[in-house]
Amino acid sequence: MTSKITYLGDLRTTSTHLQSGTEILSDAPTDNHGKGEAFxxxxxxxxxxxxxxxxxxxxxxxxxxxxxxxxxxxxxxxxxxxxxxxxxxxxxxxxxxxxxxxxxxxxxxxxxxxxxxxxxxxxxxxxxxxxxx
The missing domain is CATH 3.30.300.20 (K homology (KH) domain)
Structure with a gap:
């Protein structure tokens, strides 16, 4: 596996790069029901x-x-x-x-x-x- 994605609720996810442990937060954009507070x-x-x-x-x-x-x-x-x-x-x-x-x-x-x-x-x-x- 390359990464693991966890759904956090409120149209947000966190993606973890398994080799390094680095995390990326994503959020749905404001024009698609999200808060637009992350990529x-x-x-x-x-x-x-x-x-x-x-x-x-x-x-x-x-x-x-x-x-x-x-x-x-x-x-x-x-x-x-x-x-x-x-x-x-x-x-x-x-x-x-x-x-x-x-x-x-x-x-x-x-x-x-x-x-x-x-x-x-x-x-x-x-x-x-x-x-x-």
């Missing part, structure tokens, strides 16, 4: 995309002998009403490093092949922007 499950999906992209870029950047520390990723999730699902995810990667055009191309290609991006339904529109120093 919603669909927020976590969109966030996983941004996290995966920058993480896989960081792995490759080590091979290229530099680090992406300080880089940030902005995530915007847009929901569709009927049926209720993620319609679009907007990812903006602000890279905190100046590097060669060749390295930029390599890292962008790596990011566009991250496992989360490849796992998302093709019906979800993905808008990805890379901003380099």
């Amino acid at each position: 919603s499950p669909t927020d976590l999906v969109a966030n996983a995309l941004g996290s995966c992209m920058v993480s896989i870029m960081a792995i490759k950047s080590k091979d290229l002998d530099f680090d992406l520390v300080g880089s940030t990723v902005s995530v915007t999730k847009i929901m569709q009403a009927e049926p209720r699902k993620i319609a679009k995810i907007i990812i903006v990667l602000d890279m905190a490093i100046a590097t060669t055009d060749k390295n930029k191309t390599i890292l962008e290609r790596v990011a566009m092949n991250c496992p989360v991006l490849l796992s998302l339904n093709t019906d979800i529109e993905k808008e990805i922007t890379f901003n380099w120093k």
Whole structure:
């Protein structure tokens, strides 16, 4: 098993990563009967995309002998009403490093092949922007 989810009531869950013991609280969004006081499950999906992209870029950047520390990723999730699902995810990667055009191309290609991006339904529109120093 990877994780265990416990329903807490009031449309909240806690997810425990079994290997590390780390916990994530989730809450239904305010537009779907929740309090919106934590990531919603669909927020976590969109966030996983941004996290995966920058993480896989960081792995490759080590091979290229530099680090992406300080880089940030902005995530915007847009929901569709009927049926209720993620319609679009907007990812903006602000890279905190100046590097060669060749390295930029390599890292962008790596990011566009991250496992989360490849796992998302093709019906979800993905808008990805890379901003380099």
